[in-house]
Amino acid sequence: MSYMMRDQTGENLEAQTTIRKGADQGHQDESAATITFSDMKPTRPVTLKFQDIVYTVNIRKKGSLLSSFAKVQKPEAKMILNGISGIVSPGEVLAMLGPSGSGKTTLLTALGGRLESGKLTGSITYNNRPFSNLLKRNTGFVTQDDIMYPHLTVTETLVFTALLRLPRTYTKEEKVAHAEAVISQLGLTKCKNIIIGGYKNKLLRGVSGGERKRVSIGQEMLINPSLLLLDEPTSGLDSTTAQRIVKKLWELASEGRRTVVMTIHQPSSRIFYMFHKVMVLSEGRPLYFGLGSEVMQYFSTVGYTPSVAMNPADFLLDLANGVAPEDELKDKGSVKQALVSAYKDHLGDRLKQELLEDDKGLDSGQRGEDKNTGEWATTWWDQFSILLRRGVKERKHQSFSGIKMAQVLVVALISGLLWWQSDAAHLQDKIGLLFFYSAFWGFFPLFQAIFTFPEERLMLEKERSSGMYKLSSYFMSRIVGDLPMELVLPTIFMVITYFMAGFKPTVAYFMSTLFTLLYSVLVAQGLGLAIGALVMDQKAATTFGSVLMLSFLLAGGYYVQNVPPFIAWIRYISISHYTYKLLLGSQFRPNETYPCGARRDCLVGEFPSIKKVGLDGQASAIVALGIMLVGYRLIAYVALMRIGVTKSKKR
Numbered sequence: 001m002s003y004m005m006r007d008q009t010g011e012n013l014e015a016q017t018t019i020r021k022g023a024d025q026g027h028q029d030e031s032a033a034t035i036t037f038s039d040m041k042p043t044r045p046v047t048l049k050f051q052d053i054v055y056t057v058n059i060r061k062k063g064s065l066l067s068s069f070a071k072v073q074k075p076e077a078k079m080i081l082n083g084i085s086g087i088v089s090p091g092e093v094l095a096m097l098g099p100s101g102s103g104k105t106t107l108l109t110a111l112g113g114r115l116e117s118g119k120l121t122g123s124i125t126y127n128n129r130p131f132s133n134l135l136k137r138n139t140g141f142v143t144q145d146d147i148m149y150p151h152l153t154v155t156e157t158l159v160f161t162a163l164l165r166l167p168r169t170y171t172k173e174e175k176v177a178h179a180e181a182v183i184s185q186l187g188l189t190k191c192k193n194i195i196i197g198g199y200k201n202k203l204l205r206g207v208s209g210g211e212r213k214r215v216s217i218g219q220e221m222l223i224n225p226s227l228l229l230l231d232e233p234t235s236g237l238d239s240t241t242a243q244r245i246v247k248k249l250w251e252l253a254s255e256g257r258r259t260v261v262m263t264i265h266q267p268s269s270r271i272f273y274m275f276h277k278v279m280v281l282s283e284g285r286p287l288y289f290g291l292g293s294e295v296m297q298y299f300s301t302v303g304y305t306p307s308v309a310m311n312p313a314d315f316l317l318d319l320a321n322g323v324a325p326e327d328e329l330k331d332k333g334s335v336k337q338a339l340v341s342a343y344k345d346h347l348g349d350r351l352k353q354e355l356l357e358d359d360k361g362l363d364s365g366q367r368g369e370d371k372n373t374g375e376w377a378t379t380w381w382d383q384f385s386i387l388l389r390r391g392v393k394e395r396k397h398q399s400f401s402g403i404k405m406a407q408v409l410v411v412a413l414i415s416g417l418l419w420w421q422s423d424a425a426h427l428q429d430k431i432g433l434l435f436f437y438s439a440f441w442g443f444f445p446l447f448q449a450i451f452t453f454p455e456e457r458l459m460l461e462k463e464r465s466s467g468m469y470k471l472s473s474y475f476m477s478r479i480v481g482d483l484p485m486e487l488v489l490p491t492i493f494m495v496i497t498y499f500m501a502g503f504k505p506t507v508a509y510f511m512s513t514l515f516t517l518l519y520s521v522l523v524a525q526g527l528g529l530a531i532g533a534l535v536m537d538q539k540a541a542t543t544f545g546s547v548l549m550l551s552f553l554l555a556g557g558y559y560v561q562n563v564p565p566f567i568a569w570i571r572y573i574s575i576s577h578y579t580y581k582l583l584l585g586s587q588f589r590p591n592e593t594y595p596c597g598a599r600r601d602c603l604v605g606e607f608p609s610i611k612k613v614g615l616d617g618q619a620s621a622i623v624a625l626g627i628m629l630v631g632y633r634l635i636a637y638v639a640l641m642r643i644g645v646t647k648s649k650k651r
Contacts, residue, residue: 453532585621
């Protein structure tokens with residue numbers, strides 16, 4: 001079967017996809033671009049081939065509670081893809097059609113080298129070479145959900161992506177120019193200074209759905225990819241906007257150096273005729289692979305012809321669902337089986353032969369080894385600084401939100417009033433405020449940090465899968481970017497409550513107390529990061545964090561002073577215990593006295609609440625918190641290593 005598009009078909013496509021000038025006010029400036037994708041550094045064309053792809057995953061059936069605990073149920077292997085083959089050459093657009101659950105997205109993910117679980121067999125090659133790190137960084141992958149930071153503008157989103165993904169051989173000015181070129185080419189000039197907006201938070205208004213999708217595509221087009229994979233690029237868009245996006249993809253492929261593969265659910269007839277090749281899937285099995293212009297003729301040949309004039313995509317979806325046009329009451333299973341058999345008899349052997357012939361046709365340039373596969377596009381320091389700037393821009397609205405600052409100020413004022421100029425004789429009250437410091441500033445940073453990685457998981461997976469940056473540069477930029485808010489608020493809290501409560505008004509005592517508080521805040525933040533990275537579920541992480549911190553507080557030495565030996569070990573891993581100990585040491589000395597009766601003074605170190613915790617061992621408390629400070633962050637980093645990294649597999 002020949003897969004070359006006829007000249008007249010190309011002319012028809014161009015005629016069918018012409019959009020009247022001025023049809024969309026937001027896209028009248030597309031011709032104004034002074035830099036086009038063709039002006040960018042050329043990429044090596046990629047011929048994508050996949051043969052006999054089989055993908056299975058292990059699933060567990062829901063059973064009784066007893067069987068779940070006993071683990072008597074063995075996982076069953078479920079086949080998601082079954083014998084999928086095909087070939088896409090530079091200059092071609094392949095559309096994969098099929099009903100929900102047919103395996104389209106799974107196949108696309110496999111072609112992009114992003115499957116992280118399950119068993120994949122068969123052969124997937126790129127110019128007859130296996131998947132490599134260099135190819136990963138030169139492959140565009142547009143997910144169905146447009147994952148972007150909501151508070152960044154269109155320009156900021158694309159510029160930061162360009163700074164991270166374009167090679168270090170480009171200057172900063174050239175990278176910004178490439179981002180501007182993409183903005184102009186995709187017709188985003190009118191909205192370039194508008195924020196992306198919330199995908200899930202509808203209250204944060206930003207760009208439209210079509211503009212959001214084009215920004216997502218633009219992020220991948222920045223690297224001028226040889227292979228562009230898109231998952232449902234028209235999902236949720238109106239017909240005109242969807243046509244405009246597919247037309248742009250068709251133009252990019254038609255330049256002859258790009259291979260475009262997309263999944264699409266139910267395209268209009270105008271969109272359907274833009275596809276050079278079409279693959280139809282049903283329950284993970286192929287029903288058709290070939291030219292889009294010949295699909296109707298093929299199914300007519302095997303005995304399936306629409307009874308009325310209709311959109312070819314609708315007709316193909318009916319067949320993939322087992323609905324025969326002549327007899328809709330016919331058993332769906334038998335229709336699908338007949339179509340699978342017809343594919344094997346009429347297309348399967350011919351496709352294998354073409355794949356074999358194509359192996360001989362690749363030139364030596366296409367077969368060549370990939371070089372510098374381990375080289376990153378930018379240096380570690382560049383990645384860190386770019387991610388830090390981007391993170392600060394995105395999170396400044398959240399970090400310095402009025403609600404959060406009001407919360408701290410209100411609690412500080414209430415605390416200051418409750419402990420207003422506490423008398424030296426009321427030693428228990430002063431101790432109570434110090435313990436409140438450790439409690440409030442144990443919970444507050446913990447819950448701020450718990451949500452850090454679960455909220456950014458999708459973004460981290462997307463960008464790490466594209467090879468944009470190292471995990472260490474992201475991790476360090478995230479920690480450093482959060483420091484201002486983590487340190488400013490407790491400092492304000494301390495300034496207000498310290499002097500209102502009547503603590504010792506000297507620089508040494510104040511700085512010692514402030515250092516202890518900030519030190520404990522950083523440790524609690526590290527614990528929150530570790531819990532969030534390990535659990536990666538906001539509700540579960542919040543529950544676990546609450547139980548853990550409450551346990552630390554109860555064992556901190558304030559509520560219970562005579563802890564039973566069998567559970568006393570908790571204090572040695574308790575942040576609250578060491579923080580409380582250091583706070584006591586920052587305000588009191590063992591040889592100090594306090595009024596304990598009429599004309600009678602007692603040693604502070606002998607006060608029951610202080611004696612049990614002790615004013616000695618300050619250095620060991622500092623060391624213990626230091627170990628936690630580093631250890632919790634190491635746990636978080638190791639936990640993140642399992643996210644967003646897809647290893648190349650031998651196929």
